[in-house]
Amino acid sequence: MHLLTAQKLAIFRGERLVLQGVSFELRPGGILLLRGANGAGKSSLLRALAGLTPLASGELFWDNLPALADREAHAQRIAWLGHQDAVKPVLTPAEQVPETALALVGLEKFANLPSRFLSAGQKRRLAIARVAAAQKPLWLLDEPTTGLDAASIQRFLELCAAQRQRGGMIIASTHTPIELPNTQVLAL
Amino acid sequence: MMGLIARELRLSIRHGAESMAALLFFIIAGTLFALGAGPDPAMLSRIAPSVVWVTALLAALLPLERLFGPDLEDGTLDLLLLSGWPAYAIAAAKTAVHWLTTGLPLLIAAAPLAVMLRLPGDRLPLLLLSLLPGTLIFSLLGTLAAALTAGARRGAMLMPLVTLPLMIPSLIFGTAAANSAHPAAFYMIFAMLLAALPLAPLGTGLALRAAAE
Numbered sequence: 001m002h003l004l005t006a007q008k009l010a011i012f013r014g015e016r017l018v019l020q021g022v023s024f025e026l027r028p029g030g031i032l033l034l035r036g037a038n039g040a041g042k043s044s045l046l047r048a049l050a051g052l053t054p055l056a057s058g059e060l061f062w063d064n065l066p067a068l069a070d071r072e073a074h075a076q077r078i079a080w081l082g083h084q085d086a087v088k089p090v091l092t093p094a095e096q097v098p099e100t101a102l103a104l105v106g107l108e109k110f111a112n113l114p115s116r117f118l119s120a121g122q123k124r125r126l127a128i129a130r131v132a133a134a135q136k137p138l139w140l141l142d143e144p145t146t147g148l149d150a151a152s153i154q155r156f157l158e159l160c161a162a163q164r165q166r167g168g169m170i171i172a173s174t175h176t177p178i179e180l181p182n183t184q185v186l187a188l
Numbered sequence: 189m190m191g192l193i194a195r196e197l198r199l200s201i202r203h204g205a206e207s208m209a210a211l212l213f214f215i216i217a218g219t220l221f222a223l224g225a226g227p228d229p230a231m232l233s234r235i236a237p238s239v240v241w242v243t244a245l246l247a248a249l250l251p252l253e254r255l256f257g258p259d260l261e262d263g264t265l266d267l268l269l270l271s272g273w274p275a276y277a278i279a280a281a282k283t284a285v286h287w288l289t290t291g292l293p294l295l296i297a298a299a300p301l302a303v304m305l306r307l308p309g310d311r312l313p314l315l316l317l318s319l320l321p322g323t324l325i326f327s328l329l330g331t332l333a334a335a336l337t338a339g340a341r342r343g344a345m346l347m348p349l350v351t352l353p354l355m356i357p358s359l360i361f362g363t364a365a366a367n368s369a370h371p372a373a374f375y376m377i378f379a380m381l382l383a384a385l386p387l388a389p390l391g392t393g394l395a396l397r398a399a400a401e
Contacts, residue, residue: 052266053401075270084263090202 001028001167002063002077002137006049009058013044017056024186028167031160031180035173036188042173043083045188046140049171050078079134081141085127089116093126101133102126105155121147125155132159139163141172189277192268196285206251207289214247214294218301229306236305237315237366243301244294244319245359248326251290253347255282255331256338260399265338269400275393283331283389291323311366318365318374321381322358328381328388329354335395 003025010020018041026032034042047053049060051071060067067074093102094111102108105125110118118126124147131139139160145153153176160170160180172178200207221239225232259265268278298319302312333351337343358380365373 047266050266050270052269072272072274076272078270080266080270082263082266084261086263086267088199088262088264090199095198 002169003027003061004067004138004169005061005064007059007061009045009048009060010056011041011044011048011053012056013041013053018044019188020057022058022186022188024184026169026171026184028169029164030184031164031170031172031182032184032186033172033174033178034186034188040188042188043142046082046142046171046173050080050140051075077136077138079131079136079139081127081131081139081144083142085123086130087115087118087123087126089114091115093118093129097126097129098133101129104132104159105129105152121149121152124148125152128156128159132163137168139168139170139172141170141174143174144172145174145176145178189273189281192271192273192278192281193284196281197288200285200289203254206254207293210247210250210290211293211297213250214243214297215301217243217246218305222305232306233308236302236307237311237318238363239305240298240302240307240315241319241322241359241363241366244298244323245326245355247294248290248323248330249348249351251286252330252334252351253337253344255286255334256396256399257334257343260339265396265400269396275396276389277393279331279335279389279392279396283327283392286331287324287327291327295319295323315366318362318377321377322362325358325377325381325384326355328384329358332388332392332395335392335399338396338399 005025007023009022011018022045024032034045036042044053048055051068051074055068062074062077088096092112092114093107096115099108099111102111105128107122107125107129110122115123115126128144131141144156148156157178157180163170218239221235221243222232225235256265259268269275271278295316298316299312302315307315330351333347333354336350337346340346358377361373361376361380364370365377
């Protein structure tokens with residue numbers, strides 16, 4: 001079981017200071033929702049937590065040790081869902097995600113169809129399946145429900161619940177209300 | 189690592205038109221040189237190694253813009269950087285795939301092109317032996333330039349400006365090696381390859397991290 005702690009994080013985007021003094025603690029099974037207007041720095045925070053962009057100041061700890069000292073080791077803890085779906089149109093879903101995970105998001109019947117024929121919502125579901133299949137302790141999700149219909153959002157919430165039940169953690173930015181128990185909210 | 193190379197190779201094969209375009213450019217440009225230079229076999233034979241080298245260099249540049257651009261746009265670059273592999277390993281995998289899908293076909297096509305340009309048979313091994321490290325250097329430095337210009341505005345225009353100065357030394361020593369059996373030029377081109385093998389992926393990895401920021 002792990003513990004993620006952020007202490008007084010500050011983040012630059014380009015030459016603009018978008019966030020400062022961000023602190024939180026996330027325990028096993030915890031979920032942290034990032035709220036804020038467009039441009040508030042939700043995506044920047046997620047990218048910094050993943051180690052994709054550097055912190056201007058502050059420290060991120062994993063089990064009370066500096067998390068970003070070894071970015072490759074930190075990456076092993078993370079399942080990432082960014083703004084884009086990272087779906088290659090010339091590859092089939094089965095070539096990008098294990099087939100067992102496709103069933104989790106209802107894409108099994110499209111397993112061998114080139115991904116260019118998938119709708120935007122289906123591509124998002126494929127990206128969510130990739131996160132679920134990774135079996136990492138920390139999910140970092142940037143607007144995960146964008147383009148999803150009500151049934152797909154429900155499936156996504158079930159996957160989140162399963163991740164939390166395993167002791168995994170989730171940090172997600174979202175404008176859609178996510179109805180899960182015991183959510184922490186960080187207003188940016 | 190092999191999984192990463194296999195995936196990138198599969199993607200490259202599905203986008204086969206790009207590698208095919210480089211190969212076609214190589215053959216067509218070489219053929220046009222032969223037509224433009226006239227029918228004098230002695231002159232054709234004299235310029236053949238240089239023509240093959242220059243056209244191979246230009247052909248190797250063609251697929252570079254697509255090497256990281258789509259990955260940056262569709263979010264795949266983030267996933268690659270979060271795959272747990274060091275950025276230089278990702279760069280090395282991309283370089284290997286560029287060579288396998290562009291450099292190797294150019295190397296294979298260089299033999300019939302050189303024969304068409306009336307290069308004597310006894311000089312053909314020299315040309316191919318110089319092109320082997322040459323195409324590897326094109327892939328190593330080309331991948332570096334592609335990473336440096338990834339996400340840059342007017343990247344397509346920047347690409348040759350960044351790439352060509354990096355490749356000119358290998359072109360000079362490569363054509364010198366192909367034109368004479370003097371070992372010094374061969375030593376130089378292999379020394380360049382030995383230097384580029386560790387340094388280019390390291391630089392490419394740093395450039396990829398910067399592009400993802």
